[in-house]
Amino acid sequence: MRSENSPTGQKRRSVIEDVRRAQIIDSAVATIAELGYANASLARIAEHAGISKGVIAYHFAGRDNLVDQLVEHLYREITEFVVPHIQRETTAVGRLRARIIAVGGYVGAHRAEMVALAEILNNLRDAQGRLRYGDEFNEPLYRGMEEMFRAGQESGELRRFDTRVMAVTVQAAIDSMVAYADSYPDHDVDAHATELADLFEHAVGATPHQHRGEP
Amino acid sequence: MRSENSPTGQKRRSVIEDVRRAQIIDSAVATIAELGYANASLARIAEHAGISKGVIAYHFAGRDNLVDQLVEHLYREITEFVVPHIQRETTAVGRLRARIIAVGGYVGAHRAEMVALAEILNNLRDAQGRLRYGDEFNEPLYRGMEEMFRAGQESGELRRFDTRVMAVTVQAAIDSMVAYADSYPDHDVDAHATELADLFEHAVGATPHQHRGEP
Amino acid sequence: MRSENSPTGQKRRSVIEDVRRAQIIDSAVATIAELGYANASLARIAEHAGISKGVIAYHFAGRDNLVDQLVEHLYREITEFVVPHIQRETTAVGRLRARIIAVGGYVGAHRAEMVALAEILNNLRDAQGRLRYGDEFNEPLYRGMEEMFRAGQESGELRRFDTRVMAVTVQAAIDSMVAYADSYPDHDVDAHATELADLFEHAVGATPHQHRGEP
Amino acid sequence: MRSENSPTGQKRRSVIEDVRRAQIIDSAVATIAELGYANASLARIAEHAGISKGVIAYHFAGRDNLVDQLVEHLYREITEFVVPHIQRETTAVGRLRARIIAVGGYVGAHRAEMVALAEILNNLRDAQGRLRYGDEFNEPLYRGMEEMFRAGQESGELRRFDTRVMAVTVQAAIDSMVAYADSYPDHDVDAHATELADLFEHAVGATPHQHRGEP
DNA sequence: GATGAATGAGTTTTCATTCAT
DNA sequence: TATGAATGAAAACTCATTCAT
Incomplete structure (x- = not known):
């Protein structure tokens, strides 16, 4: 070219x-x-x-180049959609819920993109056979979540737990929502996301539901 | 043959x-x-x-046949290891914890098996390109967990939540533990499993730790 | 076009x-x-x-056409440079030396052209796989040299030898000078050409060096 | 494999x-x-x-591997045929003649092999576009001939000349004999070789023909 | 039982060529 | 004139599968 x-x-x-x-x-x-x-x-x-x-x-320039640009493209699109939702929130729980629900919203309109991205991340390997986007690729994501969790723990908003395990699990839960939506096309992803938000709200130990104005 | x-x-x-x-x-x-x-x-x-x-x-009989038998073999091995741990427990929370911790224990000694199984389940497809072991393959697993959760909800042991989302998420959390252990060979899988058990104990709304004899 | x-x-x-x-x-x-x-x-x-x-x-009109014109262009350039040097001489030995030394002089300033030309002559083939510029292409060249040699033999200036073999060998020696200069960029091509002239002067049997005014 | x-x-x-x-x-x-x-x-x-x-x-293992083995095979065959003929001779001129005539004899029965070898040596390049078997590849050959020439010069058997140019030219003359034989299938290669031997015998300045028992 | 050997389909990549603008 | 764009053929290579021994 x-x-x-x-x-x-x-x-x-x-x-x-x-x-x-x-x-x-x-x-x-x-x-x-x-x-x-x-x-x-x-x-x-x-x-x-x-x-x-x-x-x-x-x-x-070649297959690899196409895939690279594809990943970059999808990653940017998703990030641009999700990040503002997170930054709008101030509490740790709010940000956690926002992250989950925003991705859920994105999946609704971009199911194929999410599935394709997951396919690539799970399969693309270098010449030695090592995953190109292994868990190391998620490090920044994990670190960001951990920081958020630690802040919440310091302020007493969250219970004490291993922040790394929580971060890995949150991400896995989000990914599984995407995969499940792919398998069951009629699945209500928004409801799934909300349910997931509740799940992790309990998991991090915050008193649930109060942020929604219930007594 | x-x-x-x-x-x-x-x-x-x-x-x-x-x-x-x-x-x-x-x-x-x-x-x-x-x-x-x-x-x-x-x-x-x-x-x-x-x-x-x-x-x-x-x-x-061919590559597919090899893979089929491989899956069957691994699935049986894992099930035979994990199920007894679950059946030993009587409460919903106990069974949930047992499931997670048992898999964690299995992973410690059989990392490659778990990784290979995940690779196959995520990639094996039929001639039409559909995943052979998609989420449908997990249906029995999901159903079993849902039943367990519903029983716990009936008895008041667990809070009300969407049992399907919880089941999908538990499974995803377990799978992510395997993948993470593959990426970080020094990772302490047993600690991860215990932490995960705590996480979901909170998530299902049971008062944590009491089952371990705390007041 | x-x-x-x-x-x-x-x-x-x-x-x-x-x-x-x-x-x-x-x-x-x-x-x-x-x-x-x-x-x-x-x-x-x-x-x-x-x-x-x-x-x-x-x-x-296409790749072949480009190459054709390239060959024609280079061939004309080289011929225009070399031929006058030859025609200036009157004896067979003088002409032989002039041919060799003139090409040597040309190579000094046009190494790439000579290398490219050789590449094409050795590789360009027609649809049936036959060399387009095989030895047949050199026929006019060979014939010219043979005529020169025969004249020298008639006049007693040169010894008796197979004129065709001598012509082919002279041309090969000149070509090898070009190739060698390409492999060893610091090689002194003019000295090589002079040495080659001496070599063939002996080869054709003339008493060497006398034409340079030696007794 | x-x-x-x-x-x-x-x-x-x-x-x-x-x-x-x-x-x-x-x-x-x-x-x-x-x-x-x-x-x-x-x-x-x-x-x-x-x-x-x-x-x-x-x-x-691949195209390159095939070509490598082909070159190795042909090179060994030719060397095994030619070298004994050379070693049988004691004088510089005898060895020079033997080299040329032996190759000529080999070409008679193995025209395709020689042409193929030349094709590869002239065209095989590495990833950077450099000739894999350039003139550097001929260095051992050149060195061997130079040594032979120098010995002959020391003993007075040969005149003084640039041994490198002579070696390069001898090799080129031999190669051109192969190429010419390819272009003109009816060409008498043995006669060509003998003629070439005479040519270089004159070129190196030895008194010709005496080694054949003439007075 | 086991193996070496062979096959043909399918993959990525390079390239000369053609064409519309 | 010049260019970007597109095409399809051919290249090397990988691989699951088949077969004779």
Whole structure:
């Protein structure tokens, strides 16, 4: 692919290129979500998009490059949606609930994206066979949650517990909500998220339900 | 593969055949755990076992058949280890704790098995691309937990919550413990399991720790 | 490609077209010399020239056409440089020496051109896989040298030898000088050429050195 | 491919494997000699051998591996044929003549091998585009010849000349004999070789023909 | 029982070429 | 004129499977 850099060092892309790239990424997301990472060959992604295989080669430097950009794209989209919901809250419990419910809301409208992302994170490996996005990839996420938990514990809002285990479990619970929604398309994800928020509110030891104005 | 049935209808297998099958399954477990499901080709499994590829073809009807038997084998082993611990308990909370802690104990000695099993369950698909062991596969597990939870709710031992969400989340929490242990080999899985038991004890609303004889 | 003929039958080309063609040919020469014929894809040639692949397609009817014109261009350049040096001489030995030393002089300033030319002559093949510029391509060259040798033999200036073998060998010696200079960039090509001239002067049996004024 | 090492560290190969490998190498030689290195794809080599593409993959680790073994094989064969002829001689001129005439004799019976070898040496490149067997590869050959020349110069058998240029030129002359024989199948290679021997005998300044018993 | 050998389908990638703008 | 975009063929390689011994 051409590589004229604009003065800012950014690749300059034409409109049509942006459209194609987005189309290919969308097709990759759909294909991976439906058939799984291993079965989402470039041929199938191209077929799904109604284009020739070569087009993908033209717009992306290779399969790895496509996947990288896909992950980056989805990650940014999700983060941009979820983070504001969290930052709006001030208490530890509020932030925890916000995190869970925001993801639940996002899943409702972007089921395939979430499934595809999970597929990639669980399967993409380097040449030595090691997971490229293993738990180490979640470290920043875990650290952020732990900090939040510790603050809540200091203030007495939360009970004492192992913050790392709690963080890992919260993330796993959210991921399982996505997977479950994929298996049961009629599943009410928002209700699931709310229920999950209650679950962890109890788990962190806060007196539940009061934040919703109940006596 | 040969399938001469004995008079009782049992498959008759020679000792050497049983040994080979076990050896191959062990090798498959190790290979899948290390390289992931997609990279665990028959060639690599055979190489790891120090045998020729053809041997696998001889003892198993094909790759799918090998994987099926592997899943069945691991599932039985785990179940046989965990179920007694659960049945020993009488209360809902006790059973919940027992389930979590028993799996944690099993993981300690059988990390590769658990990782391989998770790899397969998350990746094995049928010809149409659908997950072979999707959440539907967990239905019996979920149903069992739900029943347990409902009983606890009836008796007042547990608070009211969505039993399905709780079951899905418990299972996800256990699975994440396995994955985390795989990423961080020095992780203390037993401590993790205990912490998880506490977490869910709070989550289901039981007054924690009393079952351990505290006032 | 357009081919509007002028009234005189000459192709009419704009200045800009000539410039572009020269630029592309130069880039092709450099790319082939550096990476070899097989690795000099149009994409790489275009990249090296800082233009788009399409430009090449516009100015040349295809890859083969580009290569043809490249060969023709280089061949003309070299011939135009070398032939005058030869024609200045009158004796067979003088002409032989002039040929060798002139090419040596040309190589000094045009190493890449010579290497690229050799790459093409040795690799370009037709659809049936036959070398397009095989030894048959050298026939005129060989014939010219043979004539020269025969004249020298008639006049007694040269010993009797197989003129064809001598011609083939002279050409090979010259080509090997180019290749050697490519492998060893610090090699003194002029000295090599002079040495080669001496070598063949002995080989054709002339009493050496006398033409340089020695007694 | 399997890799059971014998106690000596040598790969243990079955007879049938040796036969297949030889067959594939022969087919590769023929294909490269006929179509050139770049056009000798594994598919064509397999087709020429009347086998499936996969067979090559089974017996060789990859294209590079096949080519490596091919080069090694041909190089050994040629060396084993030529070296004894050289060592039989005692004088510098005798050895020079022997080298040339021996190769000429070998070419007569193994034209395709020589052409294929030349094709590979001139075209095989590493990932950076550098010739894998450039002139550096000929260094041992050149050094050997230089040593021979210097000895002859010391003893007064040969005139003074640049030994490196002479060595490079001798080798080039031999190679050109092979190429010429490829272009003109009816060419008398033995006569060519003898002529070449005479040529270089004059070139190195020895009084020619005396070693053949003339007064 | 076990193995080496062979096959053909499927994967990613590179590339010359064509075309609309 | 020039370019970006798209195509499809061919390449090397991997792999599950089949088969004769």
